[in-house]
Amino acid sequence: MKVRSSVFASFILILEAVGVALFLRGFFPVPLKSSLSSKSKLSDLPAEPLAGSSPNSSRLPQPLFKRVVIMLVDALREDFVFGPNGRSYMPYTRHLVERGSSHSFVAKARPPTVTMPRIKALTTGTIPGFIDVVMNLNSPALLEDNLVWQAKAAGKRMVFYGDDTWVRLFPKHFMEHDGTTSFFVSDYTEVDNNVTRHLDSTLKRDDWDILILHYLGLDHIGHISGPHSSLIQPKLLEMDDVLKKIHGALVSKEAEGSLPYLLVLCGDHGMSETGSHGGSSEPEVNTPLVLISPAFKRKVGMEKPEVVEQVDLTPTLALGLGLPISQNSVGRLIPGVLEETSLRDQLRFLHLNGHQLSCLLKDSTPDYEKEAGFEQFRMAERAHGSWMKLFLEGNTSEVLTNMGRKVLKQYLEALASMSSALSKQLGKYDMYSMVAGMVFVFQLLLVLLLAMPEALSGEATVDLPVLSALLSLPFYLLCLLLASVHVLVCTSAESSCYFCSLSWGLVFAAVALSSAMFCILISMAMRRLPLGPLIHGKSPSRSSEWSLSELDVLLLAGTVGHTLSLAASSFVEEEHQIWYFLLNTLCLAVFQDVCRKYFREQSASGDEEEPVLPSRDCHPSARSRAEVLPERWLALATPPFTLVCCRLLRSLNQTGVQWAHLPDVGHWLNSSEHRTLLSLLAAFCLFLIYFLVQRRCSWVSKVALALGLLGVYSYRAAVGNVGFPWQRSGSATSKGTVEARFVYVFILGILFTGTKDLLRSQIVTADAELKSRGLWEIYSGLVLLVSLLFRAHNLPVLCCCLLIQTLMAQFIWKRLHYDAAQTTIMHYWFGQAFFYFQGNSNNIATVDISVGFVGLESYVEAPAVFLTALNTYAGPLLWACHLVCYLSSERGRRSPVAVGHGCYCLALLRSVPAAAYIVLVTALRYHLFIWSVFSPKLLYESMHLLLTAGVCLFFITMEQSPGSSKS
Amino acid sequence: MWDHEIRAMASTHAIIAASVFMATVVPAALVRGFSVYGTHLPWLYAVSGAVAAVSVAAFWLLGISPPTKKHTLGYKEFPKSRCQAFSKGSQDKLIYKLSRLFRSCVYFFLSCLFFHAVVVLYGAPLIESALETFSLAVLLTSLTTLRCLCVLGPNVQAWIRVFSRHGAMSVWDTCLQITVACTLVGAWVGAFPIPLDWDRPWQVWPVSCSLGATIGFLTGLVAAPAWIHYHRKQLTYKCK
Numbered sequence A: 001m002k003v004r005s006s007v008f009a010s011f012i013l014i015l016e017a018v019g020v021a022l023f024l025r026g027f028f029p030v031p032l033k034s035s036l037s038s039k040s041k042l043s044d045l046p047a048e049p050l051a052g053s054s055p056n057s058s059r060l061p062q063p064l065f066k067r068v069v070i071m072l073v074d075a076l077r078e079d080f081v082f083g084p085n086g087r088s089y090m091p092y093t094r095h096l097v098e099r100g101s102s103h104s105f106v107a108k109a110r111p112p113t114v115t116m117p118r119i120k121a122l123t124t125g126t127i128p129g130f131i132d133v134v135m136n137l138n139s140p141a142l143l144e145d146n147l148v149w150q151a152k153a154a155g156k157r158m159v160f161y162g163d164d165t166w167v168r169l170f171p172k173h174f175m176e177h178d179g180t181t182s183f184f185v186s187d188y189t190e191v192d193n194n195v196t197r198h199l200d201s202t203l204k205r206d207d208w209d210i211l212i213l214h215y216l217g218l219d220h221i222g223h224i225s226g227p228h229s230s231l232i233q234p235k236l237l238e239m240d241d242v243l244k245k246i247h248g249a250l251v252s253k254e255a256e257g258s259l260p261y262l263l264v265l266c267g268d269h270g271m272s273e274t275g276s277h278g279g280s281s282e283p284e285v286n287t288p289l290v291l292i293s294p295a296f297k298r299k300v301g302m303e304k305p306e307v308v309e310q311v312d313l314t315p316t317l318a319l320g321l322g323l324p325i326s327q328n329s330v331g332r333l334i335p336g337v338l339e340e341t342s343l344r345d346q347l348r349f350l351h352l353n354g355h356q357l358s359c360l361l362k363d364s365t366p367d368y369e370k371e372a373g374f375e376q377f378r379m380a381e382r383a384h385g386s387w388m389k390l391f392l393e394g395n396t397s398e399v400l401t402n403m404g405r406k407v408l409k410q411y412l413e414a415l416a417s418m419s420s421a422l423s424k425q426l427g428k429y430d431m432y433s434m435v436a437g438m439v440f441v442f443q444l445l446l447v448l449l450l451a452m453p454e455a456l457s458g459e460a461t462v463d464l465p466v467l468s469a470l471l472s473l474p475f476y477l478l479c480l481l482l483a484s485v486h487v488l489v490c491t492s493a494e495s496s497c498y499f500c501s502l503s504w505g506l507v508f509a510a511v512a513l514s515s516a517m518f519c520i521l522i523s524m525a526m527r528r529l530p531l532g533p534l535i536h537g538k539s540p541s542r543s544s545e546w547s548l549s550e551l552d553v554l555l556l557a558g559t560v561g562h563t564l565s566l567a568a569s570s571f572v573e574e575e576h577q578i579w580y581f582l583l584n585t586l587c588l589a590v591f592q593d594v595c596r597k598y599f600r601e602q603s604a605s606g607d608e609e610e611p612v613l614p615s616r617d618c619h620p621s622a623r624s625r626a627e628v629l630p631e632r633w634l635a636l637a638t639p640p641f642t643l644v645c646c647r648l649l650r651s652l653n654q655t656g657v658q659w660a661h662l663p664d665v666g667h668w669l670n671s672s673e674h675r676t677l678l679s680l681l682a683a684f685c686l687f688l689i690y691f692l693v694q695r696r697c698s699w700v701s702k703v704a705l706a707l708g709l710l711g712v713y714s715y716r717a718a719v720g721n722v723g724f725p726w727q728r729s730g731s732a733t734s735k736g737t738v739e740a741r742f743v744y745v746f747i748l749g750i751l752f753t754g755t756k757d758l759l760r761s762q763i764v765t766a767d768a769e770l771k772s773r774g775l776w777e778i779y780s781g782l783v784l785l786v787s788l789l790f791r792a793h794n795l796p797v798l799c800c801c802l803l804i805q806t807l808m809a810q811f812i813w814k815r816l817h818y819d820a821a822q823t824t825i826m827h828y829w830f831g832q833a834f835f836y837f838q839g840n841s842n843n844i845a846t847v848d849i850s851v852g853f854v855g856l857e858s859y860v861e862a863p864a865v866f867l868t869a870l871n872t873y874a875g876p877l878l879w880a881c882h883l884v885c886y887l888s889s890e891r892g893r894r895s896p897v898a899v900g901h902g903c904y905c906l907a908l909l910r911s912v913p914a915a916a917y918i919v920l921v922t923a924l925r926y927h928l929f930i931w932s933v934f935s936p937k938l939l940y941e942s943m944h945l946l947l948t949a950g951v952c953l954f955f956i957t958m959e960q961s962p963g964s965s966k967s
Numbered sequence B: 001m002w003d004h005e006i007r008a009m010a011s012t013h014a015i016i017a018a019s020v021f022m023a024t025v026v027p028a029a030l031v032r033g034f035s036v037y038g039t040h041l042p043w044l045y046a047v048s049g050a051v052a053a054v055s056v057a058a059f060w061l062l063g064i065s066p067p068t069k070k071h072t073l074g075y076k077e078f079p080k081s082r083c084q085a086f087s088k089g090s091q092d093k094l095i096y097k098l099s100r101l102f103r104s105c106v107y108f109f110l111s112c113l114f115f116h117a118v119v120v121l122y123g124a125p126l127i128e129s130a131l132e133t134f135s136l137a138v139l140l141t142s143l144t145t146l147r148c149l150c151v152l153g154p155n156v157q158a159w160i161r162v163f164s165r166h167g168a169m170s171v172w173d174t175c176l177q178i179t180v181a182c183t184l185v186g187a188w189v190g191a192f193p194i195p196l197d198w199d200r201p202w203q204v205w206p207v208s209c210s211l212g213a214t215i216g217f218l219t220g221l222v223a224a225p226a227w228i229h230y231h232r233k234q235l236t237y238k239c240k
């Protein structure tokens, strides 16, 4: 079966995306789930152990606290409270910590340190998997057993003010709530005032049991200006005042005889030195946890706070409120909280926590009996039983107390080891799905590689021996073999595999596809093998042609080197450095090529003074010198200009990890005193974008483009990033919905015109001019969309992208006769570098989710995800689209198969690192940085693969026409 | 065929390599606290100075520069022929030599600036550690440009010829290509360890790059005569 290379490449890429999806499903562990589908109930709680007689006392311990106030300050870092600056940042809190009746801890948050997974961890006690980060974009109601649900079921009345993630996670759980959205990051006063304004009235009332406050302002300040900005101290003082107010109100309300209150101050995650979060560095992970209640002993001075896990708060709060612990919680009770209760109650609490953990352990591990913690718990339970027996007999001797202490210690040890065993489970991988996905991806990659000579040949078609493969005996044998392997693995493995849970039809399709691929692979390899020496022996001209220029060597070495560099965590963190470095070298190599071409041409075309080269074939310089000269100088100036552009762009956004804290131009531009400059820059960039893009459009699109770019500027002005000269800076900012929609109309208009031109050129007239115009119009629609989405300070990135594309196309790629493969690789490198120029990194924290709201009143999933993906991958997409446009509009002058070659190269360039990365990640799955560094990169890689598959489909439609126009 | 030249080349290279070695060892023996990482910049200057002095001396003694006069470029040929025609003798020769020296110095300085600019384009900080960057530029210049100046003279046309494909016209040209390429590739590769989070002393800017350049240069010194020796059958120079 003969297929064109672009069809072949897209087909392979799409299948690869499926394989990678299967791999991802296996790689990201499914959250730990108890087998019981219902939630924990009070009636299910175990009885108090009692040796000898049957357990008669199922008494539940008294709740410890009557009212609980949880004050969650987003991105509150541990050192903001406990550090040397804590005294000036939060004086009242610090006083309570040092002298009040309180307990303070450093609570370790697990990565990903992003708000929603952290809220889930705090309420369910589980450690949410990495995949929750992706789900952060839309947070459906939390269905798992959780504290809030338990509290509601027990009839507690809850009030919530703050981040509306809570309201979305727990709809209808709160008696009263007021959610504030966290997407307008530039606002750090309103969000908190919205919470505080309810406080006075709420604190006066008596009709609630749990009050949850989630303050977002600190996090927003961190995102804007980092943890050392001058805005931090006033904000923390404000938080301190809030705490003081709550504490005062609670103290004044406290009545004799009733249960005490509990005030919890905590952070969901910390803040890195740059002010972002999401990773696993110390400042991001360490959050303060301060528990204040008259039930605790008074402190006599500052002690070094103990380190606990963030999830430990869940069982502590549950037991403190007399609620059952949520089923899937892996936390353990904080023993300090119990210090003032009786020994019997202490043991009872620990027993309840241990029982819950052991149930979870039983459900999640097949050989739970071998776990040390489980055994310890059984022993402690038995000792507890005999202690109870003695206790109930009225024994009050010293011996009993000592024995009780021993049991307590046993319980604590059992809890610690069970909790750690459970946390470790979360790192378990579904190896079978991973291997299946990996094998599949590698088969496809090998097919892609083996097809290289054919795909890059003059015909650009690949002969896939599909029929012969499907009809051969090995195919059926392989099918049988794979199916039996599948059955064997799925029946033997105790742990659940995703691949096994698929329906039989799907599995059979996958097996058939995989064996077919294998047969195709073998037959293609067989075809290559005898052919190899044939070519070498018979056509020496061809083998001599196969010499690599320096540029080819660089392009190959760069691709291979980049793929290898993915194995080191630092190189993944600092991947932008690699691309900048390679791009720089590429520009220098191109510069050398240009120099050679023009200087040799000059010397060959006859220098008056003296010819340098011995070959003195002075062909007559027919071209007039006046015409050649400026072009030559422009061509010579293009690579240095590109280099300077890249150098400027790289100082626009500092990304990565090691040097991310360095000041960059982007922050400088965004500070309020440089607003005028930013406005001027944005206006200039938009003008330049118009100038660069409009050349190849019809006049309708030109007008639409101009109006659209004006709309972009007014959108930015409405949002408050830039200003009009006549507008005072104090004016109110809006969401800019109207302006953004105004731009959307023009984008759709331009895309429509472009599509219409394209369709007309393909169906009605085979007009190459019309077609190329249509293509460029679609491209300019994309540019307009991107310019709407980009932040104002990123507009120079777009501008430079267009400028470099124009110059390179005009003077380098065309003039130096680079073939389609070389041009594609260069486009890919530029695309990668621009991905980082716009401020992205391999960390989830740099994804700008606020673009999902451009032109929308509220969160709507599909457009928000689409816009966010488009904004994040704007660089690679723009360059890939430029490649399509450039190759297909250049086709008249070069070989007609350039588009096919380009598509094939793009597919190869994308699938080589993706496939290699899958293997690397599998090999490094127990690496320390697997969650914080390698997993986000895996998500980025797979997303990029998916997008490239989409671009390749676009390639197919472009390649269609030569066949239709020829026939 | 070129056994004599190859032997001369090998011995020159041995002397230059020895000078690099001496520049590292002698100050360490004489100056307290001198080390390659610790006092990197003095080491860098010592190596650049030693290589510069030794190569100028060696090439002057060997008399390599004449080929440039004989084979190439107009600019130098022109005054020479005139000086023969008018037989003005030694005075013109001196002026010519002085101007040549002056131009060499200017080229040297320009090349330092050029390397500095390239390194900044590669991402070195613009203002902070400008001294370090410039020192690296000086090292690169004395390892590469200085050699070009010695072999080819201050003549851009000849440089472009030598560094374009199939442009070498003598054993020394080929040798120049190899050493310069090795040095630059060494410096290029030397930049790779910088982003790694190992916190080693040699990851500090510009230690790894200058070490890479020096090691590349030494490799080039060894590789060039060896390569020429093993490929002497295939090598054909059009003008020789």
Ligand SMILES: [Zn+2]
Pocket: A074, A075, A114, A115, A116, A219, A268, A269
């Ligand atoms: Zn948060």
Ligand SMILES: [Zn+2]
Pocket: A075, A219, A220, A223, A277
């Ligand atoms: Zn945040």
